[in-house]
Amino acid sequence: MSRGFFIGVAAMAAVVVASNILVQHLLGDWLTWGAFTYPVAFLITDLTNRFLGRDAAGRVVIVGFAVGVICSLIASQIQGEFGPLVTLRIALGSGIAFIVAQLVDVAIFDRLRAREWWRAPLASTLIGSALDTAIFFGIAFSALFVFLDPGQPNAWAREAVPLLGVGPVLPLWISLAVADFAVKLSLAAVALIPFRIAVRQVET
Numbered sequence: 074m075s076r077g078f079f080i081g082v083a084a085m086a087a088v089v090v091a092s093n094i095l096v097q098h099l100l101g102d103w104l105t106w107g108a109f110t111y112p113v114a115f116l117i118t119d120l121t122n123r124f125l126g127r128d129a130a131g132r133v134v135i136v137g138f139a140v141g142v143i144c145s146l147i148a149s150q151i152q153g154e155f156g157p158l159v160t161l162r163i164a165l166g167s168g169i170a171f172i173v174a175q176l177v178d179v180a181i182f183d184r185l186r187a188r189e190w191w192r193a194p195l196a197s198t199l200i201g202s203a204l205d206t207a208i209f210f211g212i213a214f215s216a217l218f219v220f221l222d223p224g225q226p227n228a229w230a231r232e233a234v235p236l237l238g239v240g241p242v243l244p245l246w247i248s249l250a251v252a253d254f255a256v257k258l259s260l261a262a263v264a265l266i267p268f269r270i271a272v273r274q275v276e277t
Contacts, residue, residue: 078129081121085137088113089171093144097158103237103252112260114171115198118178119264120271123193127183134175141171160225166212174205194268195261202257206250214246 088110096107114137122130145167148159159167178201185193212218214230230246237248 075125077125078121078133081117081125081129081133082136084117085114085133086140088117089137089140090144093141093148103248104256108253108256109260112198112202112257112264114175115178115201115261116194116264116268118175119182119194119197119268122179122182123186123268123272124275127179130179130182131176134172134179137175138168138172142168157225160213160227161222162218162225162227163213165221166209166214169212170205170209173208174201177201177204190269190272191265194265198261198264199258202254202261206254206257210246210250210253214249215244 092107092111092114094107095110096105098106100106100108118130118134121133142164145159145164149157149161149164151158178197181197181200182193185196212221214227216231219226230249231244233242234245234248235241236243237251
């Protein structure tokens with residue numbers, strides 16, 4: 074294994090651990106601090122893909138998934154104000170969203186790698202982020218998946234509130250998802266800067 078691969082693994086593990094910690098800390102009504110660290114995982118995946126190829130990027134994703142599972146297992150044993158910090162549905166949503174979104178990111182990036190430098194990281198991150206948001210919030214909080222963990226129904230997430238405080242009345246989790254996706258969209262654009270810098274440094 075190359076030094077670059079181990080850097081990718083270490084960076085992914087650090088981002089996953091940091092995000093699992095920071096997601097417990099609220100930022101305003103709709104976000105947590107974890108919303109700003111988690112999208113860095115897409116940058117790590119894309120840089121690994123660019124420099125080391127699709128297979129190496131896939132292995133980095135698997136390591137991130139394993140670290141995330143360990144974090145969820147630990148957090149599920151910690152009691153918060155409303156029960157375990159991580160319920161079964163949140164753990165399932167987080168794990169499934171991560172592995173699906175990141176592997177789709179890897180596949181899209183690989184398909185577009187020969188195009189303009191920005192196309193592969195931007196398209197893969199945007200599509201991966203959309204999948205991540207939809208899968209996580211859907212499984213973790215929507216009424217459709219209550220059957221997964223009837224003992225922890227997360228009813229608070231389905232409280233009817235105006236969208237982001239100003240829009241139509243919808244379940245609270247939709248506002249959380251919209252705010253989270255907005256951050257992911259913003260960071261997808263910002264991440265093009267370090268991506269471009271890293272590519273220039275390594276490939277010139």
